[in-house]
Amino acid sequence: MIGAFDPVTAARAPATAAASEPPAAPAAAAAPSVRVRRPATPRRPTEDPPVVEWALIGLALAFLGAFILVPASVVVHEALKDGLALWKEAIVDPDAIAAIELTLLVAAISVPLNALFGIAAAWSITRFRYRGKGVLVSLIDLPFGVSPVISGMMAVLLFGAHGWLGPWLLDHGIKIVFAVPGIVLATVFVTFPFVARELIPFMEAQGVEEEEAAHVLGASGWQILAKVTLPNVKWSLLYAIILCNARAMGEFGAVSVVSGHIRGVTNTLPLHVEILYNEYAFRASFAVASLLFVLALVTLVAKKALEWRQRRAIREAARRGAPAGA
Amino acid sequence: MSISIRGLSKAFDGHPVLHDVSLEIPEGELVALLGPSGCGKTTLLRIVAGLEVADAGEVHHDGEDFSSRSARERNVGVVFQHYALFRHMTVAENVAFPLKVRRRPRAEIGPRVDELLSLVQLDGLRGRYPHQLSGGQRQRVALARALATRPRILLLDEPFGALDARVRQELRRWLRRLHDDLHVTSVFVTHDQEEAFEVSDRVVLMNAGRIEQVGTPAQVFEEPASPFVMRFLGAVNVFQGHLEGDRAYVNDLVFAAPGAGQARSAHVYVRPHELEIHRAAVKGSFAARVLRLVPLGAAVRVELSAPGFGNAVEVELDVRKSEALALSPGDAVHVSPRRVRVFPAHEAAAQDSLTASGL
Incomplete structure (x- = not known):
C-alpha cells in the first residue's frame, strides 16, 4: 500500500x-x-x-x-475453534500448568545466567587486549552452529548414567539428566550466545573513552560498570534478554533429549505440545501452542519497540561523533 | 605539580611508539606536545595519565614515582579528544561524577558543581544532556568535570581538534586565560603548530616516538634543532649542498655551517619569507624564473624555477614589496637568502624528494 x-x-x-x-x-x-x-x-x-x-x-x-x-x-484458529471454555480447559490441565511453571522456572534461571555471562564476555572482549580473543568469539558462536539435539546429547554424554560424570553424580545423589538441572543446562547452552552477540558489536561501536574517563575521574571497576557501562548498553541488553528469553522458553531439541518427557515433572511447554499432539489431543495441543504464539507476539512487539529506541540511541551517538578508536 | 618523565619506552604489538623519552615539566607551566599524527604524543599523554603502562621508564609527579599507580589514584584531570562525556547524565551530573565516586559529602558536591559550571560559563545548561550541547559547550563540560577534584595536573588530548575554526579560536584564548587563573600544570597534545604556539608556554616537538626539541615557541621556530623541526614548522625550501670545513656550498653560493662535523653533504633550509627577490644580480644571489604568483592576503607567494636549487623555489613577499617589483610570470629574477639553516645530510636518499612545500 x-x-x-x-x-x-x-x-x-x-x-x-x-x-x-x-x-x-x-x-x-x-x-x-x-x-x-x-x-x-x-x-x-x-x-x-x-x-x-x-x-x-x-x-x-x-x-x-x-x-x-x-x-x-491455523494455530490460533485450531486453538479457539471449539470456544474459549475448551481452550481454557486445556490450559488449566495440571500437566499443562506444570509445563508452564517449568518453562518459566527454566527461563528464570537461564536468562539471568546468560545475561551475566554475556555482559562479562562482551566486557572482556571489547575492553581488553589479549591473545586468543578470536577463538573466544568463535566459541561463543558455537551453540548457534551446533544442532540443538547435539547440545542435548552432549549433556547426556557428560552427565547421564553412562556419561563421564554420571557415576560420580550417582554416588553423590545428584540428578541432572532427565531432571530440571539438565533442562536448565541444555537451555543455558543453547541460548548463551544471544546477550554476548548483541552486546559485543554495540560496545565496540561505543568505544572505551567514557570508561577511561570514569577511571581517570576516580571510579572503581564496579562503579564504572554500574554507572557508565550498563546505563549505556541498557537497551541493547534488554533487547538481547528478550530474544534470549524467547528462545529459552521455546527451545525444543536440546531440552527434548535431556528431559525424559516425564509429564508434570520434566515437560516444558514445547515438549508438552508435542506430547499432546502425538496423543492425537489436537485441540489441547493447539491451545498450549497458542500460548507460545502469544509469547512470540509479545517478543516481536517488544523487540520492535526496542529496535526503535536503539536506532535513536545510535543516531544520537553518531551525531555526537563517537570515535571509532582514536 | 611538576612532571618528570624519565626514559619512557612503549611498543604496541612489537611496533615501537616511544623510544626512551625524557621530559621535565615545571610546576604551573602549559606545555604543548606537538607533532604529526602517529608520533607518539597521545601515547605519552596517556602514560602520564595512567591509562597506558610504559614498557620502560618512570613518571614522577613532584619527585614521587607515580609509574605503578593506577589512573584513579593519580588525581590527574584529563580532557579527552571527543570529550567522553557520560551520555546518559546531565551536564551537572557529569561534573558531579568524580566527586560522587570519591564519596565526597553531598553538602560539598552541590556548591562545587555550581562553582565549576560558572567557571566554564555553563550555569544555564546544567540540566541538558551532552547530545543537546554544541561542540564548544561539550568541551567546557569536559574541562569542568576534569577540574572537579582540583587536580594539580591537567592533560588535554587534541582539545580543539573536533571544533570548527571560529570556536577553536575562542576556546584557545579562553583556555590560556583559564590556565593563567588556575596555574594548574597542563599538557596538551596537538598536531596544529598555530595552536601550540598560541596557547603554550613551551612546545615539545615529537617525531617518530622521540622528542626532537623542547623550547618556547620563538625558540623552536627561530632555532630549530633538527631538519624535522624546520620542516614541520611551516613551509621551507631545501637546497642540496656539500660541506667543506665549516662552510656549506650550494652551487656557487657559500654559507656558514659551524659545527657540521664530518658530514660531506648538507641540506640548506630557507624559509620562504627569508628569501629576497631582486631584479638585478646581487652578491650571494642566484638566478631564477617566476612561474606563478599566488596572492595570500597580506603577502604574495612567488613560485620560481631555479635549476640547481631544487628546481622549485618558494618566496613569500609582502604585498608592498611585490608591487614595487611588479613581477609577472616568466620574469627572470635573482633570489638571495637572508637567513639559512644548514643541516648535515645523513639520510640524503630519504630527503632528496623534498621540495619547497614537500612535507
Whole structure:
C-alpha cells in the first residue's frame, strides 16, 4: 500500500507543478518548486523499474503469507475453534500448568545466567587486549552452529548414567539428566550466545573513552560498570534478554533429549505440545501452542519497540561523533 | 605539580611508539606536545595519565614515582579528544561524577558543581544532556568535570581538534586565560603548530616516538634543532649542498655551517619569507624564473624555477614589496637568502624528494 503511493505521486507531481506555475515565473524559480513536490523518497538511478519492484514485493509477501501468516493463523484458529471454555480447559490441565511453571522456572534461571555471562564476555572482549580473543568469539558462536539435539546429547554424554560424570553424580545423589538441572543446562547452552552477540558489536561501536574517563575521574571497576557501562548498553541488553528469553522458553531439541518427557515433572511447554499432539489431543495441543504464539507476539512487539529506541540511541551517538578508536 | 618523565619506552604489538623519552615539566607551566599524527604524543599523554603502562621508564609527579599507580589514584584531570562525556547524565551530573565516586559529602558536591559550571560559563545548561550541547559547550563540560577534584595536573588530548575554526579560536584564548587563573600544570597534545604556539608556554616537538626539541615557541621556530623541526614548522625550501670545513656550498653560493662535523653533504633550509627577490644580480644571489604568483592576503607567494636549487623555489613577499617589483610570470629574477639553516645530510636518499612545500 505504501509502495503504491510512490509511483502515482511521482507521475502526477510534475504535472501539478506545471499547472500551478504562474505563467510569468522564470524557469529558475519553477525548477525548485517541482523538486519540492516530489515524493519523500526520490527515485535513485539504482532503483529498479516498478514491474520488478512489484514482483519482488509480491513474492516476499506471498512467501511470508504461505510460510508464516497461514500457519500462525491455523494455530490460533485450531486453538479457539471449539470456544474459549475448551481452550481454557486445556490450559488449566495440571500437566499443562506444570509445563508452564517449568518453562518459566527454566527461563528464570537461564536468562539471568546468560545475561551475566554475556555482559562479562562482551566486557572482556571489547575492553581488553589479549591473545586468543578470536577463538573466544568463535566459541561463543558455537551453540548457534551446533544442532540443538547435539547440545542435548552432549549433556547426556557428560552427565547421564553412562556419561563421564554420571557415576560420580550417582554416588553423590545428584540428578541432572532427565531432571530440571539438565533442562536448565541444555537451555543455558543453547541460548548463551544471544546477550554476548548483541552486546559485543554495540560496545565496540561505543568505544572505551567514557570508561577511561570514569577511571581517570576516580571510579572503581564496579562503579564504572554500574554507572557508565550498563546505563549505556541498557537497551541493547534488554533487547538481547528478550530474544534470549524467547528462545529459552521455546527451545525444543536440546531440552527434548535431556528431559525424559516425564509429564508434570520434566515437560516444558514445547515438549508438552508435542506430547499432546502425538496423543492425537489436537485441540489441547493447539491451545498450549497458542500460548507460545502469544509469547512470540509479545517478543516481536517488544523487540520492535526496542529496535526503535536503539536506532535513536545510535543516531544520537553518531551525531555526537563517537570515535571509532582514536 | 611538576612532571618528570624519565626514559619512557612503549611498543604496541612489537611496533615501537616511544623510544626512551625524557621530559621535565615545571610546576604551573602549559606545555604543548606537538607533532604529526602517529608520533607518539597521545601515547605519552596517556602514560602520564595512567591509562597506558610504559614498557620502560618512570613518571614522577613532584619527585614521587607515580609509574605503578593506577589512573584513579593519580588525581590527574584529563580532557579527552571527543570529550567522553557520560551520555546518559546531565551536564551537572557529569561534573558531579568524580566527586560522587570519591564519596565526597553531598553538602560539598552541590556548591562545587555550581562553582565549576560558572567557571566554564555553563550555569544555564546544567540540566541538558551532552547530545543537546554544541561542540564548544561539550568541551567546557569536559574541562569542568576534569577540574572537579582540583587536580594539580591537567592533560588535554587534541582539545580543539573536533571544533570548527571560529570556536577553536575562542576556546584557545579562553583556555590560556583559564590556565593563567588556575596555574594548574597542563599538557596538551596537538598536531596544529598555530595552536601550540598560541596557547603554550613551551612546545615539545615529537617525531617518530622521540622528542626532537623542547623550547618556547620563538625558540623552536627561530632555532630549530633538527631538519624535522624546520620542516614541520611551516613551509621551507631545501637546497642540496656539500660541506667543506665549516662552510656549506650550494652551487656557487657559500654559507656558514659551524659545527657540521664530518658530514660531506648538507641540506640548506630557507624559509620562504627569508628569501629576497631582486631584479638585478646581487652578491650571494642566484638566478631564477617566476612561474606563478599566488596572492595570500597580506603577502604574495612567488613560485620560481631555479635549476640547481631544487628546481622549485618558494618566496613569500609582502604585498608592498611585490608591487614595487611588479613581477609577472616568466620574469627572470635573482633570489638571495637572508637567513639559512644548514643541516648535515645523513639520510640524503630519504630527503632528496623534498621540495619547497614537500612535507
